[in-house]
Amino acid sequence: MSIVETADAEGSVSLHQRILSDISERIMSGAWAPGHRIPFEHELSAQYNCSRMTVNKALSQLAKAGLIERRRRSGSFVRRPQSQAAVLEIHDIRIEVEALGLPYRYERVARHKRRSSAEDRALLELGAAGPVLALECGHFAGERPFAHEQRLINLTAVAEAADEEFVAIAPGPWLIGRVPWSEAEHRIRAVAADRHIAAALDIAAGAPCLVVERRTWSADHPVTHVRFTYAAESHTLVARFTPSQG
Amino acid sequence: MSIVETADAEGSVSLHQRILSDISERIMSGAWAPGHRIPFEHELSAQYNCSRMTVNKALSQLAKAGLIERRRRSGSFVRRPQSQAAVLEIHDIRIEVEALGLPYRYERVARHKRRSSAEDRALLELGAAGPVLALECGHFAGERPFAHEQRLINLTAVAEAADEEFVAIAPGPWLIGRVPWSEAEHRIRAVAADRHIAAALDIAAGAPCLVVERRTWSADHPVTHVRFTYAAESHTLVARFTPSQG
DNA sequence: ATGGCGATTATGTATATACATATTGAAACG
DNA sequence: CGTTTCAATATGTATATACATAATCGCCAT
Numbered sequence: 361m362s363i364v365e366t367a368d369a370e371g372s373v374s375l376h377q378r379i380l381s382d383i384s385e386r387i388m389s390g391a392w393a394p395g396h397r398i399p400f401e402h403e404l405s406a407q408y409n410c411s412r413m414t415v416n417k418a419l420s421q422l423a424k425a426g427l428i429e430r431r432r433r434s435g436s437f438v439r440r441p442q443s444q445a446a447v448l449e450i451h452d453i454r455i456e457v458e459a460l461g462l463p464y465r466y467e468r469v470a471r472h473k474r475r476s477s478a479e480d481r482a483l484l485e486l487g488a489a490g491p492v493l494a495l496e497c498g499h500f501a502g503e504r505p506f507a508h509e510q511r512l513i514n515l516t517a518v519a520e521a522a523d524e525e526f527v528a529i530a531p532g533p534w535l536i537g538r539v540p541w542s543e544a545e546h547r548i549r550a551v552a553a554d555r556h557i558a559a560a561l562d563i564a565a566g567a568p569c570l571v572v573e574r575r576t577w578s579a580d581h582p583v584t585h586v587r588f589t590y591a592a593e594s595h596t597l598v599a600r601f602t603p604s605q606g
Numbered sequence: 607m608s609i610v611e612t613a614d615a616e617g618s619v620s621l622h623q624r625i626l627s628d629i630s631e632r633i634m635s636g637a638w639a640p641g642h643r644i645p646f647e648h649e650l651s652a653q654y655n656c657s658r659m660t661v662n663k664a665l666s667q668l669a670k671a672g673l674i675e676r677r678r679r680s681g682s683f684v685r686r687p688q689s690q691a692a693v694l695e696i697h698d699i700r701i702e703v704e705a706l707g708l709p710y711r712y713e714r715v716a717r718h719k720r721r722s723s724a725e726d727r728a729l730l731e732l733g734a735a736g737p738v739l740a741l742e743c744g745h746f747a748g749e750r751p752f753a754h755e756q757r758l759i760n761l762t763a764v765a766e767a768a769d770e771e772f773v774a775i776a777p778g779p780w781l782i783g784r785v786p787w788s789e790a791e792h793r794i795r796a797v798a799a800d801r802h803i804a805a806a807l808d809i810a811a812g813a814p815c816l817v818v819e820r821r822t823w824s825a826d827h828p829v830t831h832v833r834f835t836y837a838a839e840s841h842t843l844v845a846r847f848t849p850s851q852g
Numbered sequence: 853a854t855g856g857c858g859a860t861t862a863t864g865t866a867t868a869t870a871c872a873t874a875t876t877g878a879a880a881c882g
Numbered sequence: 883c884g885t886t887t888c889a890a891t892a893t894g895t896a897t898a899t900a901c902a903t904a905a906t907c908g909c910c911a912t
Contacts, residue, residue: 374895389825390786400862411897416863432863433905440783446792448694448845537686540636546692546845550796550816550838568814568838570796579635592796592814599694599792620865646892657867662893678893679875855912864903873894880887 375410379418387427387438394440398428446599450546450572452532453509453588456595457501465500466530469560473515473522484514484582485575491515493522495531498560506594508560511586518583535576535584543577548597551589561591568592621656625664633673633684640686644674692845696792696818698778699755699834702841703747711746712776715806719761719768729831730760731821737761739768741777744806752840754806757832764829781822781830789823794843797835807837814838 373381386392399407404415419436422428430436457464476484476492484492497509511531513521518539526534551571558565570590576583619627632638645653650661665682668674676682703710722730722738730738743755757777759767764785772780797817804811816836822829 376895388786393786394783402862412863413898414896416865417895420864430863431905432903433861433907435862446694446696446790448692448792450692537640540634540639544692544846546694546843548794548816548843548845549841550814550836552814552838566812568796568798570794570816590796592798595795597792597794599794600790622865648892658893659868660866662895663865666894676893677875678873679877679891681892853912855910857908857910859909860907861905862903863905865901867900868898870897871895874892876889876891878887878889880885882883882885 375408376414376417376421379404379408379415380421383418383422384427392438394438396438397435398438400435448546448597448599450574450597452536453499453507453530454533457499457506460501462501467498467500468495468525468527469498470494470496471526480512483512483575483585486514486582491522495526497526497530499530501594504594505561506590508557508589509586510589511584513584514582517578517581531584532586539576539578539583541576541578541583545575547571547573550592553589553591557589561589563591570595570597572597621654622660622663622667625650625654625661626667629664629668630673638684640684642684643681644684646681694792694843694845696820696843698782699745699753699776700779703745703752706747708747713744713746714741714771714773715744716740716742717772722760726758729758729821730828732760732828737768741772743772743776745776747840750840751807752836754803754835755832756835757830759830760828763824763827777830778832785822785824785829787822787824787829791821793817793819796838799835799837803835807835809837816841816843818843 383392383398392398398419401412401415401419404419405412408415419428419430423430423436426439428436429439451459454464454466472494474480474492474494476486476489480486480492480494481489493513493515495509495511495513497511498505499507499509509530509532513531513535515522518535520538521531521534524534549571551569552566553561553563553569555565557569558567561569563569569592572588572590573586574588575585629638629644638644644665647658647661647665650665651658654661665674665676669676669682672685674682675685697705700710700712718740720726720738720740722732722735726732726738726740727735739759739761741755741757741759743757744751745753745755755776755778759777759781761768764781766784767777767780770780795817797815798812799807799809799815801811803815804813807815809815815838818834818836819832820834821831
């Protein structure tokens, strides 16, 4: 999320947004270095000839975005960037494939309904035993395998999934829109392909693969755990930067 | 950035924040599904017995966070989640290592000052030729190699780097705080270790590695390009979720 | 010196009010 | 019947005002 929304498209930006982008620019350009005290609210309201509330709106947003730190009685200060946070966009695989200009094909490989094993519960971070749906799917770009999907769905949280075959539709798009998620966690790592994955992706066993695992919660209930495995050549994750706090 | 900042620690939350978290919870839990019209500002201000401005503050934040969409004359509606965006925190390697409870060691392997080659310019997305500093560094966790760093610094943008040996301090921490960055781009992928990397990380050639590349700009000038290579077992990137707009 | 205390100051939150703006629905008109 | 116009409505922005809260400075007494 960019802080300054519709940056000077024309002259039709609100005052507090102009104040925000003015200050934000001075920080980004380095004119106001970390630690620098930016003008007090009453000074800015005099400069811009507006009320303190308007300035306050701009500065509050800058503080929430982590660009400045506000201290009562002392003023507002440019923050030192702490941890770099990048926004990683994780799209539906169909969209990723089609962005490459290749035809997308989906295939359901396997589907098992079972009582959750200890391993299932570990993956889903599930406390008690209950029914789960285990799925294995292939995603293709043209003729080549693009990604292999191994997914667990917590049927206690998403009972309707038990009646879905997932032949015509992939579980990802099926879940999106049906289940409101509140939280998710991604783990990204490199692995060597085991025999199973090697066969699925049509690569040599031991070849490097990128693994993206996602665990999703909805209102504190585990919903799904999915592991996507990509052959090394086929995929690069791109993350754009956000100047955020630490 | 979580939308509800200090969620009900005690009763000491501001009213607009309570309104925000009330609504946010109803959306997250699915009680208010995508497309649902949430109460008008004047209705909420009656419910909470507060002014419309207070409600407006809460709803504006929800809109900016992408949870709701506001339409003049029609009201505010729960948005359908579009693209999933996760926040990827990329820390300094020292911090990552120490988080594992292992002693951290840094080592500068090589340092070359040169006129930028065509490859350098491609990596930095640099237009004209100019001096660059090429660095190669090792990061160790205990006795084991943890990550290998290959870095280019654009000396046109960061002239002072020419006088730094980078023996005592790693280029990452050196650059942070000295150069205000405004933008960065990350590329994450899996590769097979070539002989050079294999030797540096003390792994077999062809073994899978996680590569994180980062390109950084400051006020539209390319500053640095860095490639971190991790042995597969040593590292997993963790990304937390943000319910963001698309 | 030093420890406490009150005054000062900047931010944090909330209010009532005002007018602008976009959009919709209905009435008026050709 | 279709089009234009207009009023109603919800949000968007800005104001002046008020009081709360936290942090700091300086004064004063010990």
